[in-house]
Amino acid sequence: MTLTLQQIEERKEHLRQEILERECLLATLEVLRKHVAASGGSKTIDLGTLFPGWLPEREAASPIRQVTLLEAAPQALPPPPPPEPYIHPELKKIGDWHGANTMRVEWAIARLTGDYTLQDIQALLAREGRHLQGAEISVILSRLKKRGKIVEIRPGIGRKPTIFRKAPEAGSSETAAAA
Numbered sequence: 001m002t003l004t005l006q007q008i009e010e011r012k013e014h015l016r017q018e019i020l021e022r023e024c025l026l027a028t029l030e031v032l033r034k035h036v037a038a039s040g041g042s043k044t045i046d047l048g049t050l051f052p053g054w055l056p057e058r059e060a061a062s063p064i065r066q067v068t069l070l071e072a073a074p075q076a077l078p079p080p081p082p083p084e085p086y087i088h089p090e091l092k093k094i095g096d097w098h099g100a101n102t103m104r105v106e107w108a109i110a111r112l113t114g115d116y117t118l119q120d121i122q123a124l125l126a127r128e129g130r131h132l133q134g135a136e137i138s139v140i141l142s143r144l145k146k147r148g149k150i151v152e153i154r155p156g157i158g159r160k161p162t163i164f165r166k167a168p169e170a171g172s173s174e175t176a177a178a179a
Contacts, residue, residue, distance in 0.1 A: 087129030104130055105140045106149070109166060115153055117161040 003011075094103045108121045108128075118137050125132050141164065144150045149167055156162035 085129055091125075091128055091130050101132060101136055102140050102143070104132065105137055106144070109144075109150065109164075115163050115165050117163055119161060 090107060091104060094100050094107070104125060105121060108124045109116070111124065112120060118134055118141060121137055121141075122132060122134060125137075141150065141162075145152055145164075150164045151167050153163040153165050154160075
């Protein structure tokens with residue numbers, strides 16, 4: 001299909017005219033809706049009797065010549081706020097201050113039995129509502145190891161993680177057995 005510039009301009013002008021007519025119809029319908037809503041009168045208006053020559057022929061011939069005005073539904077209430085995520089009460093008490101992550105890791109270590117890995121600590125904290133990145137936990141474990149609070153049982157190699165154990169306390173049965 002080939003069109004000349006003149007034909008394109010004619011089609012553009014035709015479309016502009018249709019758009020203008022539709023915008024006028026839309027504005028008129030909005031005024032009618034407000035009028036009917038304010039007067040509390042009939043909820044149905046026959047557009048063919050109000051605007052016999054104004055509706056385009058294809059709409060005038062259409063079986064849908066009536067607009068039924070429905071009462072607006074009441075606005076729904078906003079959804080309730082999502083529930084607060086679960087955080088273990090003891091972890092909540094620790095708060096969010098500088099150094100709190102160290103206290104969280106120490107809290108998790110105190111609850112672990114036997115040997116543990118970084119991933120064990122991370123999983124426990126996530127289960128209890130405090131997510132920490134592996135890198136954060138790794139730094140804290142290194143500090144705790146330097147302070148002598150934990151002992152490295154086996155260093156990590158490749159995909160095998162480092163295994164840690166709580167440091168034996170002075171005067172405990174483990175310390176006495178080692179001596």
